[in-house]
Amino acid sequence: MNFICMLLDGAYPQDIRVRKEAESLAEFGKNVLVVCPRKQNQIKQEIINGVHIYRIGKNYSLYKKGINDIIESVTDINPFFYFNLKKVLKNYSVEFLHVHDLPLAGTGYAFKNRIKKNIILDLHENYPEALKTWFSWKKSKLIRLKNTIFFNPKNWSKKEEKYCNRYDKIVCVVEEMKEKLIHNFKIASEKLVVISNYEKKDFSKNFNLEVAQSILDNNCFSITYVGGFGPHRGLDTAIKAMQKILRDVPKAKLFLIGKGSFDVEQKLRALVSELKLESSVKFVGYRPFNEVATIMKKSNLNIIPHKANEHTDNTIPHKLFQIMMSRSLLLVSSCKPLKRIVEKYDAGLVFEADNSDDFALKVVEAYRNYEGLKYKTEHAYMAVMDKGENWDEESLKLVNLYDKLKV
Structure with missing residues (x-):
């Protein structure tokens, strides 16, 4: 049996992008093997929805990952993955090696x-x-020093150019990333394939589920963020905007669904405290996946307030398409991919990234003209369900890629 072997430094099936890619290939009759780290008490080998999972190691802790990441940054080789993949290749016949993300590029090559x-x-x-x-x-000064030495963006940009030239095919997540690789590194266009983070149409079934715990306050105008917390997510922009929003919308509340690192959460909580917004900004924490869709649907306004930079302008979150399917009003920042899709379909509101004043203006506009803007939610829904902005159609590009490579 010949396999497409996917190499992932993350948890499977928790990684949404990898899971969708692997399962779609399996659905079209491809033999897919995902090689990923094994944490304590996880099954070493299993088959999930037709995808073969091979978890390596015994207890892949953050400490072990950190050590291997440092070695990898210096040598381009992750010893944990290198020696384990060597064993895997003795036991499996691998036709294609599909390496997920830049850090494992050297090891895969x-x-x-x-x-x-x-x-x-x-x-x-x-x-x-x-x-x-x-x-x-x-x-932490020690962590900042470590990151400066081992995770210097200039060095990693050189790695990106090096391996984009050496690999046979490069999969990008948005058109903006493809254009960046062509412009910066002169990568041939025909070598690049854009396969975006669309959502499956059947995700819409999740909107019918009731959550076990009530998250949102029905008596407020709910402004909801779902996802990870980080400096690039623009949550500080949304928090700062709440002061102005409350002048016009006294019952507005910002709900932050998700988690971040200790430093990130501490900074956001300190900002809330400094602005005396404790009663208007709620840190809900992590919620199970089966509750997230209902939270999106029941929110008055879902937000993706990403800051605009070379990172956020070259990727796109799954939740954009999940929100579009929820028929709930959407507000996004002017990051290039977010703005491009929302404006293409007139599917929501757009504010100037990192501008809390403009964020506040758009929220107040949404509140005052809520019913008048509802048509945008239908545009968003139709964009996903009827106009191709979904994984059901996008996955065919991945299948087609492998069909062509097999010839």
Whole structure:
């Protein structure tokens, strides 16, 4: 049996993008093997929805990952993945190696001559630029020094260019990322394939589920963010805007659904305290996946307030399409991919990224003209369900990629 082997430094099936790609290929008769780390008490090998999972190691802790990340940044090789993948390739016949994201590019490339056909690099984001934002709120001087030495964006940009030239095919998450690789590194257009973070149409079934716990206050105008917390997410923009919003919408409340690192959450909570917004900004924390869709649907206004930079301008979150399917009003920042899609379909409101005053203006506009703007929610829904902005159609591009490579 010949396999498409996906290499992932993350949890499976929790990684949404990888799960959708792997399951779609399996649905079309491809043999897919996902190699990923094994945490304590996880099953080493299993098959989920037709996808073969092979978890390596015994207890992949954050500490172990940190050590391997440092070695990888210096040598381009992650020893944990290298030695385990070596074992995997002895037991499985691998036609294609599909490496997920830049950090594992060097490790995957080391096995190029062991792979029967092609190696594919799947760039989930603009990793070098992401490094500039991910660690910007870290307080520890030791961590900041470590990141400066081992996670220098300029060095990682050189790695990106190096491996984009060496891999047979590059998968990008948005058109903006494809254009960036062509412009910056002169990568041939035909080598690049855009496969975006669309959602499956059947995600809409989740909107019928009732949550076990009531999250939103029915007596307020709910402004809801769902997702991870980080410096690039623009949550500080939304919090700062609440002071102005409350002057015109006294019953407005900002609900933050999700979590972030200790430093990130501490900074956001300190901002809320400084602005005396404790009664109007609610840190809800993590909620189970089966509750998220209902929270989106019941919210008056769902927000994606990302700051605009070279990282956020070259990726796109799954939740954009989930919100579009919820028929709930949407407010996004002017990040290029977010603005492009929302304006293309007239599917929501757009504010100037990192501008809390403009964010406040758009929220007040949404509140005052709520019923008049409802048509945008139907446009958003139709864009996903009828106009191709969904994974059901996008996945065919991935299947077609492998069909062409097999010839």
